[in-house]
Amino acid sequence: MAQIYARITGTGSALPEKVLTNADLEQFVETSDEWIRTRTGIRQRHVVAEGETTGDLSYRAAQIALEAAGVKASELDLIVLGTTTPDIIFPSTACLVQHRLGANGCAAFDVNAACSGFVYALGIADKFIRSGHSKKVLVIGAETLTRMVDWTERETCVLFGDGAGAVVLEASSEPGIYATCLHADGAYKDLLYNPVGVSAGFNDEPNHGVRIHMSGREVFKVAVKTLDSLVEETLQAAGMEASQIDWLIPHQANLRIIEATAKRLNMPMEQVIVTVDKHANTSSGSVPLALDYAVRSGKVQRGQNLLLEAFGGGFTWASALLRY
Numbered sequence: 001m002a003q004i005y006a007r008i009t010g011t012g013s014a015l016p017e018k019v020l021t022n023a024d025l026e027q028f029v030e031t032s033d034e035w036i037r038t039r040t041g042i043r044q045r046h047v048v049a050e051g052e053t054t055g056d057l058s059y060r061a062a063q064i065a066l067e068a069a070g071v072k073a074s075e076l077d078l079i080v081l082g083t084t085t086p087d088i089i090f091p092s093t094a095c096l097v098q099h100r101l102g103a104n105g106c107a108a109f110d111v112n113a114a115c116s117g118f119v120y121a122l123g124i125a126d127k128f129i130r131s132g133h134s135k136k137v138l139v140i141g142a143e144t145l146t147r148m149v150d151w152t153e154r155e156t157c158v159l160f161g162d163g164a165g166a167v168v169l170e171a172s173s174e175p176g177i178y179a180t181c182l183h184a185d186g187a188y189k190d191l192l193y194n195p196v197g198v199s200a201g202f203n204d205e206p207n208h209g210v211r212i213h214m215s216g217r218e219v220f221k222v223a224v225k226t227l228d229s230l231v232e233e234t235l236q237a238a239g240m241e242a243s244q245i246d247w248l249i250p251h252q253a254n255l256r257i258i259e260a261t262a263k264r265l266n267m268p269m270e271q272v273i274v275t276v277d278k279h280a281n282t283s284s285g286s287v288p289l290a291l292d293y294a295v296r297s298g299k300v301q302r303g304q305n306l307l308l309e310a311f312g313g314g315f316t317w318a319s320a321l322l323r324y
């Protein structure tokens with residue numbers, strides 16, 4: 001039987017209208033544009049308006065991806081949405097978006113793998129297509145991380161932004177996703193986490209204790225090391241050499257981490273998609289936002305090989321090597 005591949009046939013993304021620059025942040029927290037730019041590469045981030053949700057951004061990104069693919073929402077077999085900031089506890093944001101799109105009846109669920117959420121969702125969707133279960137799948141990565149940011153804490157509030165990206169995957173005899181690698185190690189929970197929730201309970205701190213705790217320097221070190229071995233593993237799984245990769249599309253947390261991964265692959269920065277300057281760290285939104293930017297700016301062309309990777313709370317880390 002011929003091999004079935006999952007091919008990206010359309011991409012889309014959505015950002016909130018409001019932009020918060022580093023200079024804006026200087027007005028209310030003790031930081032500087034210079035510190036943020038040199039330590040992270042970030043110049044600005046988008047921030048949701050009052051009442052604007054992860055589902056709203058997802059819906060907008062999904063509509064654009066479906067249009068680009070020429071696929072009607074009613075044709076979808078599956079929606080997988082990576083997020084750690086769902087609109088409500090349940091139903092899942094995937095279900096909310098499914099109904100707004102008019103894709104009622106297909107399978108729909110969220111994946112919480114923190115910043116690796118989109119790449120996890122892509123890996124899952126790939127398996128659904130390869131197994132023959134699904135033919136047309138919508139994969140979304142979307143976050144409103146600024147909803148859980150403590151705007152008085154300079155160590156974290158300068159790092160994050162909001163946004164969503166989406167792709168339509170379709171079953172095809174042409175490649176396609178060659179390989180995906182998904183990993184997690186819960187032993188690292190205390191280095192990056194949000195401590196409250198339904199089952200553990202909320203507390204009397206501002207915003208009910210909902211805020212990001214991150215040991216930045218430690219996360220940085222593990223991220224660089226882990227991504228090094230992840231890209232090696234992915235190349236091996238796909239049976240490819242680093243020289244065959246046309247574009248690296250990494251998670252956009254820190255330009256220094258991105259540069260380290262590119263160096264490991266011996267790739268010049270001209271072959272790396274960088275959006276961290278404009279979007280900051282949008283967690284699950286970051287990779288699909290960067291992918292959509294790469295496609296729409298004409299950088300990524302059909303037939304090229306893309307390496308997508310992400311690292312986040314859990315820790316989780318994940319990659320996908322695909323022909324666009």
Ligand code: UT7
Nearest residue numbers: 031032035039115154155158216217219220253254311312
């Ligand atoms: O997406 C999930 C994965 N997350 C990541 O990959 C994030 C990984 N970590 C990082 O990107 C970096 O560690 C950070 C950008 C978070 C921090 O950069 P760093 O070079 O590791 O700085 P640091 O935490 O070691 O802090 C250096 C100094 C400290 O002052 P002292 O102790 O040297 O006097 C901080 O208090 O910078 C200070 N600092 C700031 N100064 C101005 C921390 N945040 C700020 C700030 N503005 N916003």
